[in-house]
Amino acid sequence: MAFSFLRRGTGADARLDDIEATIQQMLADDRHAFELAMDALLGDVRVDEIRKEVKRTDKRVNEGERRIRRELVVHASVAGTFDTPAMLVYMSIVKDIERIGDYAKNLLDLSRDGASLAGLDVWRAHADEVGALIAATATTFAERDVAQARALLARGDVLLDEYDDEVSRLVKLTTPTQQDVAQALALRYLKRVVAHLTNVLSSVVMPLDQLDYFDEDPEDRDEPGDE
Numbered sequence: 090m091a092f093s094f095l096r097r098g099t100g101a102d103a104r105l106d107d108i109e110a111t112i113q114q115m116l117a118d119d120r121h122a123f124e125l126a127m128d129a130l131l132g133d134v135r136v137d138e139i140r141k142e143v144k145r146t147d148k149r150v151n152e153g154e155r156r157i158r159r160e161l162v163v164h165a166s167v168a169g170t171f172d173t174p175a176m177l178v179y180m181s182i183v184k185d186i187e188r189i190g191d192y193a194k195n196l197l198d199l200s201r202d203g204a205s206l207a208g209l210d211v212w213r214a215h216a217d218e219v220g221a222l223i224a225a226t227a228t229t230f231a232e233r234d235v236a237q238a239r240a241l242l243a244r245g246d247v248l249l250d251e252y253d254d255e256v257s258r259l260v261k262l263t264t265p266t267q268q269d270v271a272q273a274l275a276l277r278y279l280k281r282v283v284a285h286l287t288n289v290l291s292s293v294v295m296p297l298d299q300l301d302y303f304d305e306d307p308e309d310r311d312e313p314g315d316e
């Protein structure tokens with residue numbers, strides 16, 4: 090798997106611990122921003138009540154990404170205490186984590202533009218499941234739990250297919266409503282959130298060269314070893 094590397098010395102251990110803690114905080118912030126955005130779409134809060142908080146949270150995520158990248162570049166080039174595979178994995182997944190925050194802002198923008206998913210029970214279920222998936226990804230990554238990562242990746246595949254099927258249904262409607270359009274856009278954003286989470290999870294189970302394997306739709310993936 091991508092994280093089969095060794096730490097080198099107490100200095101490297103301390104820096105690695107700091108990077109791991111930052112990743113956990115970024116994922117926690119992603120979940121917070123996502124849940125706030127979904128609360129707005131579901132009509133539980135007003136956009137103007139949470140807009141600044143979502144932006145502040147996303148800013149912390151962005152700062153976390155920059156801090157991790159600085160740590161990796163400085164200590165890999167100067168101290169030479171990180172294995173190259175570990176550095177490449179961290180560089181890849183922090184971008185995925187950062188992008189989740191961006192999609193939370195996209196969801197909030199839907200509310201700002203007047204979209205509403207209020208009264209749709211299925212969307213409460215979507216919000217709950219994706220929020221829980223962000224939290225489960227954080228725990229699974231921290232523990233390097235291969236079995237749990239595989240289970241979450243399998244569930245992620247199911248969600249990606251479900252979102253695609255529902256978008257296809259919506260775009261084929263003869264006279265779509267404003268709410269139908271909002272659902273189609275929101276489903277696309279949810280799909281990207283789940284895809285970025287599967288990229289993070291793939292670092293637990295896949296070799297480095299297959300790190301983003303699960304980002305593709307299941308039918309579009311090459312089998313490992315295919316050219």
